Amino acid sequence: MKITLRWLREFVETDLDARALADRLTNAGIGVEQITPVVEGLTGVVVGEIEAVERDLGVSAAGHVNRLVRVALPGRHLSVVCGAPNAEPGVRAAFAPPGARLPGLGEVKAAKIRGVVSEGILCSEKELGLSDDHRGLLVLPPEAPLGADVATYLGLDDWILDIEITPNRPDALSVVGVAREVAALTGAPFRFPKVQVVESEAEAATLAALDIQATDLCPRFCARVITGLTVKPSPPWLAQRLRAVGLRPINNLVDVTNYIMWELGQPLHAFDLDALAQHTVVVRRARPGERIKTLDGQERAVPPDTALVCDPERAVGIGGVMGGADSEVTDSTTGVLLEAAYWDPGSIRRTSRALGLSTDAAYRFERGGDIEAPPDVLARAAQLMAELGGGTVARGLLDAYAEPRPHRRISLRPARIERVVGACPPRAEAVRILQALGFAVDDSAEDLQVVVPSFRRDVHQEDDLVEEVVRIWGYDQIPLTLAGGGEIMPVKRPSGLRVARVMSRALNAAGLFECVSWSFLDPERLKRMGWDDPAALIALQNPSSVERSVLRPSLLPGLLEVLAINASRQMPDARLFEVGNVFAPHRDEDGDRPAHEELRLGLVLTGLRAARAWFAGSRDRVDVHDAKGLAELALHAAGLTDAATADWPADRVPAFLEPGRGARLVRGALELGWFGEVALAAREVFDLPGPVFAAELSVSALAGLPAPGVKYEPLPRFPAVQRDLAIVVGSEVTAGAIEAAIRAMRLGLLTRITLFDVYTGGQVGPGRRSLAWSLTFQAPDRTLTDAEVNRLHERIVAEIAGRFGAEVRGA
Numbered sequence: 001m002k003i004t005l006r007w008l009r010e011f012v013e014t015d016l017d018a019r020a021l022a023d024r025l026t027n028a029g030i031g032v033e034q035i036t037p038v039v040e041g042l043t044g045v046v047v048g049e050i051e052a053v054e055r056d057l058g059v060s061a062a063g064h065v066n067r068l069v070r071v072a073l074p075g076r077h078l079s080v081v082c083g084a085p086n087a088e089p090g091v092r093a094a095f096a097p098p099g100a101r102l103p104g105l106g107e108v109k110a111a112k113i114r115g116v117v118s119e120g121i122l123c124s125e126k127e128l129g130l131s132d133d134h135r136g137l138l139v140l141p142p143e144a145p146l147g148a149d150v151a152t153y154l155g156l157d158d159w160i161l162d163i164e165i166t167p168n169r170p171d172a173l174s175v176v177g178v179a180r181e182v183a184a185l186t187g188a189p190f191r192f193p194k195v196q197v198v199e200s201e202a203e204a205a206t207l208a209a210l211d212i213q214a215t216d217l218c219p220r221f222c223a224r225v226i227t228g229l230t231v232k233p234s235p236p237w238l239a240q241r242l243r244a245v246g247l248r249p250i251n252n253l254v255d256v257t258n259y260i261m262w263e264l265g266q267p268l269h270a271f272d273l274d275a276l277a278q279h280t281v282v283v284r285r286a287r288p289g290e291r292i293k294t295l296d297g298q299e300r301a302v303p304p305d306t307a308l309v310c311d312p313e314r315a316v317g318i319g320g321v322m323g324g325a326d327s328e329v330t331d332s333t334t335g336v337l338l339e340a341a342y343w344d345p346g347s348i349r350r351t352s353r354a355l356g357l358s359t360d361a362a363y364r365f366e367r368g369g370d371i372e373a374p375p376d377v378l379a380r381a382a383q384l385m386a387e388l389g390g391g392t393v394a395r396g397l398l399d400a401y402a403e404p405r406p407h408r409r410i411s412l413r414p415a416r417i418e419r420v421v422g423a424c425p426p427r428a429e430a431v432r433i434l435q436a437l438g439f440a441v442d443d444s445a446e447d448l449q450v451v452v453p454s455f456r457r458d459v460h461q462e463d464d465l466v467e468e469v470v471r472i473w474g475y476d477q478i479p480l481t482l483a484g485g486g487e488i489m490p491v492k493r494p495s496g497l498r499v500a501r502v503m504s505r506a507l508n509a510a511g512l513f514e515c516v517s518w519s520f521l522d523p524e525r526l527k528r529m530g531w532d533d534p535a536a537l538i539a540l541q542n543p544s545s546v547e548r549s550v551l552r553p554s555l556l557p558g559l560l561e562v563l564a565i566n567a568s569r570q571m572p573d574a575r576l577f578e579v580g581n582v583f584a585p586h587r588d589e590d591g592d593r594p595a596h597e598e599l600r601l602g603l604v605l606t607g608l609r610a611a612r613a614w615f616a617g618s619r620d621r622v623d624v625h626d627a628k629g630l631a632e633l634a635l636h637a638a639g640l641t642d643a644a645t646a647d648w649p650a651d652r653v654p655a656f657l658e659p660g661r662g663a664r665l666v667r668g669a670l671e672l673g674w675f676g677e678v679a680l681a682a683r684e685v686f687d688l689p690g691p692v693f694a695a696e697l698s699v700s701a702l703a704g705l706p707a708p709g710v711k712y713e714p715l716p717r718f719p720a721v722q723r724d725l726a727i728v729v730g731s732e733v734t735a736g737a738i739e740a741a742i743r744a745m746r747l748g749l750l751t752r753i754t755l756f757d758v759y760t761g762g763q764v765g766p767g768r769r770s771l772a773w774s775l776t777f778q779a780p781d782r783t784l785t786d787a788e789v790n791r792l793h794e795r796i797v798a799e800i801a802g803r804f805g806a807e808v809r810g811a
């Protein structure tokens with residue numbers, strides 16, 4: 001919103017310049033985005049009068065008839081060539097004599113035109129930099145002082161403040177609203193516009209009537225009747241003030257409504273009284289299929305539940321948004337019904353969005369107006385309209401206000417200000433600030449009793465008053481102190497967040513990309529994947545679509561959906577993971593089924609194990625061991641090194657995994673998660689062409705375990721010894737069981753066990769397989785001898801041979 005500094009000073013006496021004032025307002029929450037002069041580069045232009053038109057000089061190249069006119073200034077007469085059609089004797093206009101400067105033209109000099117010397121320029125709005133209108137001279141009133149500086153007379157030596165008002169402060173969307181803020185900030189006196197409306201003997205109630213049928217959409221509707229008006233151009237001061245704030249002058253009656261809206265923040269509308277059937281205004285809801293032609297010339301179909309301003313025969317305006325073309329003020333208008341109303345903000349917002357019609361009135365009404373403002377605003381507007389249009393104001397106000405709203409009353413404790421902010425202004429200063437902002441304050445008791453004015457719809461509770469006091473008192477008044485006397489407490493993250501972060505970093509370092517998938521899934525897809533029990537899913541009460549209507553029971557469907565998107569974009573190789581919540585119903589003791597929420601980490605792999613390159617094998621693809629290894633990597637990062645694999649019970653094998661191609665990850669009786677190959681049926685749900693391997697871990701379960709202790713171990717100073725162990729066992733014996741047996745021996749010098757080969761084939765016979773490990777032995781205090789290593793190796797061979805019937809192939 002734009003306002004001018006001179007207009008602002010009509011209501012608050014302040015000596016601050018534009019920049020200092022902008023700084024004070026911005027620090028108080030009324031942000032001034034830009035400060036610009038009304039006109040830049042305009043000096044020396046004065047009021048001149050055309051005394052006579054001496055002769056025609058012919059048609060110019062632009063098609064204008066040039067004439068030589070004589071311009072009078074105090075004590076001077078100058079000859080000027082002018083092509084304006086309204087350059088007539090007796091007209092007073094803006095005149096730039098030699099030596100003056102015009103925006104975009106620079107210094108004015110005498111010049112010879114068509115054989116005669118032109119001693120200056122008679123100016124249109126374009127030459128003065130006011131607009132692009134070049135159709136004729138900017139005509140000034142006959143009473144304009146001859147020789148007076150035009151910039152001062154029209155208020156062009158002024159500054160424009162471009163203010164950004166937050167949505168919760170509709171009271172500041174006016175010159176008066178900003179002036180009230182300035183008065184509170186500076187202590188300067190605040191003056192409300194003087195209202196001295198002169199009423200005639202005729203009663204307004206005998207000239208017009210109101211019928212408000214939709215009081216929920218329009219809680220208050222007020223009107224004034226003005227007759228005997230003459231439509232004509234607005235005086236220059238009014239037209240220029242509107243141009244300065246970005247509005248286009250139209251005529252004296254319409255310009256008054258725009259002027260008052262900017263001055264007081266209340267949108268108005270003037271209806272041609274004779275265009276209203278029975279001189280009656282009806283406010284009702286739109287009927288099905290109803291249409292209206294608005295002021296912009298467009299015929300619009302209005303949606304249901306739209307508030308319409310009508311007469312008994314037809315709609316004449318869209319309430320709070322835009323008037324209708326059938327009742328607008330025209331050159332023949334002699335009487336108007338001037339309307340000011342309070343409209344339901346939600347209704348205006350819906351109507352404006354539905355019609356794609358954003359107006360200055362809708363902008364204010366959808367933020368919430370002042371329900372008590374219409375009577376005073378109408379009086380001010382009627383006074384000004386009668387002065388500029390020569391009409392008379394009918395006696396009385398038409399006011400439909402079914403349910404007056406009481407003012408909110410709030411107690412404010414000075415101790416609360418101290419507690420919230422850390423500082424408090426003196427009591428008298430707090431009272432002054434609130435009163436300057438328009439609040440009524442009773443300070444007879446210990447706590448201040450504050451009555452909130454109707455225009456401050458954003459103030460509802462005590463802390464809102466705290467904010468009002470502090471922002472005007474000044475945030476710079478709050479002392480700078482360290483919290484807790486200088487003690488800074490360390491940040492403590494929830495255990496779930498800590499575990500999730502370390503696991504995510506480990507998987508990122510292993511080359512996996514983190515993604516975020518939808519928490520809402522398609523129940524039909526889940527059914528095809530194996531979740532065929534609706535009772536095991538949680539349905540949304542108000543889903544955006546059927547495809548997003550249940551909460552996810554697992555991270556796997558979302559990750560598979562991401563893989564499908566990658567595959568559709570020619571990216572068949574992917575290694576992804578996600579950390580997120582999954583949901584399942586949980587029946588409590590009362591028989592209710594509240595949602596059980598669990599934080600999990602899921603990962604999926606498909607395609608080649610290494611990046612595609614000429615030197616990389618095209619058949620080296622990821623398998624179930626990659627999924628298991630990455631799951632164990634994440635567990636190790638979380639501090640869990642003793643996880644084991646276990647088969648599912650027969651009745652709990654997931655339908656989304658291939659049989660025999662997956663297992664659970666457990667620690668004793670604690671379920672940590674699972675890994676495996678995604679079943680073909682589940683892959684087909686997402687049109688995934690190749691095998692997919694996945695794992696899912698419970699971060700919530702890991703977060704419930706004691707945090708791992710940090711143990712420092714120095715780097716080894718003595719060399720390690722490696723020995724290979726290759727054995728042949730029955731195919732039912734797992735490598736994990738053998739490794740667990742070796743670790744259970746607690747050989748202090750055995751520091752690492754790495755499985756590097758698994759072989760099945762004719763060399764080992766049917767039903768058998770060969771497993772090979774690399775064993776690393778190392779002592780922290782000496783170099784090991786071959787004899788020591790041999791003894792340890794022999795103990796390991798004897799243990800696994802005795803427990804598993806293993807045959808040693810070689811060492």
